[in-house]
Amino acid sequence: MSSPVSAPAPTATDTACMSLENVTISYGSFEAVRNVHLELPKARVTAFIGPSGCGKSTVLRALNRMNDLIPGCSLKGRVVFDGHDIYHPKVDPVEVRRRIGMVFQKPNPFPKTIYENIAFGARINGYRGDMDELVERSLRKAAVWDECKDKLQESGFSLSGGQQQRLCIARAIATEPEVILMDEPCSALDPISTLKIEETMHELKRNYTIIIVTHNMQQAVRVADMTAFFNAEAVEGGSGKVGYLGEFAETEVIFNSPVQQSTLDYVSGRFG
Amino acid sequence: MTRTQTLAPKPSQGFPSREGKSMLFDPSLPRNRINKLCTTVAGTFATIAVLPLLLVLLYVLWNGGRLISPQLFTQLPPAPGMEGGGIGNAIIGTIIVTAIASLIALPVGVGGGIYLSEYSRSGWFAQAVRFANDVLAGVPSIISGVFVYGLIVATRLFFNQSYSAMAGGIALAVLMLPTVIKTTDEGLKLVPQELRWGSYGVGASRFVTITRVILPAAFTPIATGAVLAIARAAGETAPLIFTALFSPFWPEGIFNPIATMSVLIFNFAIMPYEAQNALAWTASFVLVVMILGANLLARWIARAARP
Numbered sequence: 001m002s003s004p005v006s007a008p009a010p011t012a013t014d015t016a017c018m019s020l021e022n023v024t025i026s027y028g029s030f031e032a033v034r035n036v037h038l039e040l041p042k043a044r045v046t047a048f049i050g051p052s053g054c055g056k057s058t059v060l061r062a063l064n065r066m067n068d069l070i071p072g073c074s075l076k077g078r079v080v081f082d083g084h085d086i087y088h089p090k091v092d093p094v095e096v097r098r099r100i101g102m103v104f105q106k107p108n109p110f111p112k113t114i115y116e117n118i119a120f121g122a123r124i125n126g127y128r129g130d131m132d133e134l135v136e137r138s139l140r141k142a143a144v145w146d147e148c149k150d151k152l153q154e155s156g157f158s159l160s161g162g163q164q165q166r167l168c169i170a171r172a173i174a175t176e177p178e179v180i181l182m183d184e185p186c187s188a189l190d191p192i193s194t195l196k197i198e199e200t201m202h203e204l205k206r207n208y209t210i211i212i213v214t215h216n217m218q219q220a221v222r223v224a225d226m227t228a229f230f231n232a233e234a235v236e237g238g239s240g241k242v243g244y245l246g247e248f249a250e251t252e253v254i255f256n257s258p259v260q261q262s263t264l265d266y267v268s269g270r271f272g
Numbered sequence: 273m274t275r276t277q278t279l280a281p282k283p284s285q286g287f288p289s290r291e292g293k294s295m296l297f298d299p300s301l302p303r304n305r306i307n308k309l310c311t312t313v314a315g316t317f318a319t320i321a322v323l324p325l326l327l328v329l330l331y332v333l334w335n336g337g338r339l340i341s342p343q344l345f346t347q348l349p350p351a352p353g354m355e356g357g358g359i360g361n362a363i364i365g366t367i368i369v370t371a372i373a374s375l376i377a378l379p380v381g382v383g384g385g386i387y388l389s390e391y392s393r394s395g396w397f398a399q400a401v402r403f404a405n406d407v408l409a410g411v412p413s414i415i416s417g418v419f420v421y422g423l424i425v426a427t428r429l430f431f432n433q434s435y436s437a438m439a440g441g442i443a444l445a446v447l448m449l450p451t452v453i454k455t456t457d458e459g460l461k462l463v464p465q466e467l468r469w470g471s472y473g474v475g476a477s478r479f480v481t482i483t484r485v486i487l488p489a490a491f492t493p494i495a496t497g498a499v500l501a502i503a504r505a506a507g508e509t510a511p512l513i514f515t516a517l518f519s520p521f522w523p524e525g526i527f528n529p530i531a532t533m534s535v536l537i538f539n540f541a542i543m544p545y546e547a548q549n550a551l552a553w554t555a556s557f558v559l560v561v562m563i564l565g566a567n568l569l570a571r572w573i574a575r576a577a578r579p
Contacts, residue, residue, distance in 0.1 A: 069472060071394065098475030108466035111489050120484065121474030168470065175474050 017042035017179060017209040018063060018100075023077035025058050025067065031235070032058045033243035036077075038228060045201060045210045047220035047251065050230030051266065055243025059230070060181050060213050064100035065093040081179075098125055101177035105184045107164035109156030109171070114139075114148050117156045117167055121175040134174060142170035143200045162193025169200060173208075180204065182212040186219065198223050217267060220251060227254040229263045329560065336557025339550050344558075349520055349536070355547050359555050361522050362536040365437070366559075368523060369516055369532055370506045372441025377448035377505075378498055384449075385456020385494075390482050402457070409450035416446040417511030425515055430527050437523065437530035440516025444505040451504070455497020459490040496570045503566035507559060509534035533559045 020038040024031060033055025040046050048056035058067065065086060067073040078085045086096045109117050118135045127134065135152070139145040144159075144166035151158065156167055165185060172180055182201075186194040201210055201223050214220050220227050231246040247254060247263045258264050298304065347358030384401070392398035420443040425434050463486050471481040487494075517529040518539055533555045540552035 064473070066469065066472065069469065094472075094475055094477045097472055101475075102469070102473035104466055104469055104473070106466055108464070108470040110467065110470065110485055121476070124474070124476050124480050124484075171470075171474060 015042050016040065018079065018081045020059070020062075021078040021080065023059070023062065023075060023079060025055065025062055025073065025075050027070070028072040030240055031242045033230070036245045038245060038248060040209065040211060041226060042209050043205060043207070044225040045205050045212065045223050046226040046228065047224035048211065048213045048228050048230060049215075049217060049220050049254075049266075050243070050246070051232060052215075053241055053243070054230040054232040056213050056228075056230045057183055058243070060183055060211060061102075063179070063181055063211065064097050064102055066097075066102060068093055098175060099177050100179040100181060101172035101175060103165070103168050103172050103180065103182045103185050105187055107161055107168050107188065109159075109164050109167050112156060113153050114156050114159070114167060115152040117171050118174045121171055125175045138170040138174040139167075141173050141200070141203065142166045143196055143203070144170060160193075162189045162196065165189060165193065166197060166200065169197070173204070177208070179209045179211065182210065184213050184215060187215065194219070217255070221255055224251045227251040229254055229258070229260075229266060231262055231266070332553070332556045332560050336553040336555070336560075339554045340557065344551075344554055348522065349531075349540070349551055350547055351520075352543065352545055352548070357547065357551065359533065359536060359551055359558070361519065362531040362533045362555060363558065365516070365519075365523055365530040365532045366506055366534070366562075368526065369437050369440045369444060369512065369530060370502060372438060372526065373444035373448055373505050374498075374502055376442065376445035377452055377501065380445075381449050381452025381501075382456050382494060382498075384453045385460060386482060386487075388453070388457045389460035390478070390486065405450050405453050408446075409454065412510075413447055413508050414510035414514075417443050417514040419443075420446065420511065421514040433527045435515065435517035435529040437516055437526040437528065440512045440530065440532065441526070443511035443515045444508060447508060447511060448501040448505050451501040452498055455501075456490075456494050459493030459497065460486060462493065463489045492574055495573045499566050499570040499573065503563045503570070506566070507534060507563055509538050513538065 016039040018040045020036050020040075023036040023038075024034050026032060036059060038059075048060060050056050061067045062075055062079060063081075067075065075087055079087055081096070081100065084091060086093075110120060112120065115135055118138050119131050122131065122134055136145060136149075139148050144163055147159065147163050148167070156164060159167060165188070169180075169185070186197055189197070198219065201212070204210060205225075212220075212223065226248070227250070228248040229246040230243055232241040232243045235242050247258055247260050249258070254263060255267050258267065264270075299308075343356070344358040344360070345363060346360050347356070348361055349359060350357035384405075388398050388401060420439050424430065424439045424442065425436075428434055430436060430438055467485060467489060468481060471485045472478075476485070512532050512535050516532055516535065518535045519529045519531045521531075523530050537552045537555050537559070540548040540555070543549065
C-alpha cells in the first residue's frame with residue numbers, strides 16, 4: 001500500500017477514511033496528475049498544498065466524482081471509501097456525493113432563500129425530521145447562524161461573500177456527509193471571514209473528515225493535521241507538466257523537517 | 273514654470289515636442305472633426321432606421337385606433353356590402369391558434385433547449401440539432417405554411433378535415449420552435465457552472481439539479497424568449513392562409529377552419545368595400561396593441577423575478 005513517495009500513516013490512532021491507490025487522472029490524453037498513493041485519515045483535517053497546475057484540485061474533485069462533470073476527464077487506479085472503489089461501474093456517483101460533500105472556491109449559494117439553500121440538500125437526501133431544527137443546527141455549526149437568523153426567508157445572495165461561503169459550508173453539513181471536501185474555500189474572502197471559516201473547520205473536524213486545498217501555507221499550518229505536498233514535473237517529450245504527490249506527512253513535519261528538498265523549497269517560499 | 277519643466281519627462285526622440293501645446297479642447301483638430309462627423313453619420317442612420325417603425329405604428333394607430341368601439345369585440349364581420357360588424361371571431365381565433373401553437377412549441381422547444389444545454393453540450397448530435405435549428409430559424413414563414421399544408425391539410429390527416437385551426441397552430445409552432453429552443457439553450461448556458469457543481473455537491477441527481485436549480489435560475493430568459501416567440505407567431509399571416517384559412521363565423525372547434533386577425537387583415541384590406549377596409553385597419557390596430565403588450569410583458573418578466 002505504501003509507495004516510495006508517501007510517508008506511512010502517522011499515528012496508530014488514525015484510521016484511513018479514504019485511500020487513493022495508484023491514481024492517475026487525465027483530461028483527454030493529457031495526464032494532469034500521476035500515480036498518487038494517499039491515505040486520508042478519519043476525523044482529521046488534511047491539506048493539499050503545492051504550486052499551480054500540480055493537480056491538487058483535480059485530486060480533490062476525484063474524491064467525490066466531481067470530475068465526472070468535466071468532459072474527457074478519466075481516472076485510472078482505485079479510490080477506496082468505506083470499502084468500495086467509488087469508481088467501480090456499479091457505484092452511483094449521486095450516492096457518493098451524498099456521503100462526501102463539497103465546498104467550492106467561489107461561494108455558490110442557490111438562487112433561493114437562505115432557508116431553502118439548507119433545506120434543499122436535506123430534502124433531496126430524504127430527510128424527514130424537523131427541517132427548522134436542521135436549518136438552525138447546520139447554520140450554527142457553520143458559524144453563520146447569528147447573521148442569518150433574522151433573514152432566513154431572504155435570498156442567499158443578500159449575504160456578504162464570507163457569509164455566503166459559510167452558508168455553503170452549512171449547506172454541505174446539512175446533508176450530514178462523512179467527508180467534506182473544500183477547494184480553496186477562502187481564496188475569495190477577506191482575512192476576518194477566513195479566520196471564521198477556519199474556526200468552523202476546527203469545530204467540524206470532531207465529526208467530519210475534512211480535506212482542503214489551499215494556496216495559503218499559513219492556513220495549512222493553522223487548520224491541517226496532515227499535509228500533502230503536490231508538485232509538478234515536466235513530461236519527457238511532452239509540452240505540459242504532470243502533477244505528482246511529493247510528500248505526505250503530519251503538517252508539522254512537512255513545514256519544519258520535510259524529507260524532500262523540493263518540499264522544503266516550496267514551504268519556505270523559495271519557489272512556487 | 274521652471275519647476276514643471278524639470279518634473280515633466282522629456283519626450284523621447286521621434287515624438288513631437290510638447291512644448292507650448294495646450295491641454296484645452298480644440299474642435300478644429302482633425303481627430304475631433306472626424307469624431308464629430310462619425311457621430312453625426314451614425315446618428316442619422318439610426319434615425320432613418322427607426323423612422324419606418326415609428327411611421328407604421330403611428331399610421332396604424334391613427335387609421336385603426338379611431339374606429340375602435342365595443343361592438344368590434346362582440347360582433348362578426350358584416351356580409352359584403354353591409355355596414356357595421358366586428359372582428360370578435362378573428363380575435364378569439366388568433367388566441368386559439370396561438371394557444372395551440374404554444375402548447376406544442378413551448379414544451380418541445382424548452383425540452384430541446386434543455387437537452388442541448390444540459391445533456392449533450394458538444395456531442396455531434398447536439399451540434400447537428402443546433403445547426404438545423406439555426407437553419408429553421410431562417411426559413412421563410414410561408415414555407416412552414418406550405419409544409420403543413422402538404423402534411424396535414426392536403427392529406428386530410430385530422431378526422432378527414434382539410435383546413436383547420438389545428439393545422440394553423442402546428443404551422444405556427446414550427447415557426448416558434450427555433451426561437452424557443454435557442455433562447456432556452458442560451459438562457460441555460462448563462463447559468464453559472466458553479467451552481468450545477470453546488471447542486472451535484474449536495475448529492476442531487478441530474479434531474480433534480482435541472483428541475484429545481486437550473487431551470488428556476490434561467491426562468492427569466494426562457495420566459496422572455498417564449499413570450500417573444502408567441503408575439504411573433506400571433507402576427508404571422510402566410511402560414512395561416514394555407515392552414516387555418518378563414519371563416520366568417522364564430523370558431524367551430526379546432527378541427528374546422530378558423531378566422532384569425534392576420535388573415536382577416538389580408539382578406540379585408542383588398543376588398544372593394546369600405547366597411548371591410550375599416551375592419552382591416554381596426555384589426556391591425558388590435559394586433560399591434562396585442563404584440564406591443566406581449567413585448568412589454570417580456571420586458572417586465574426580464575426585469576422582475578430577479579432574486
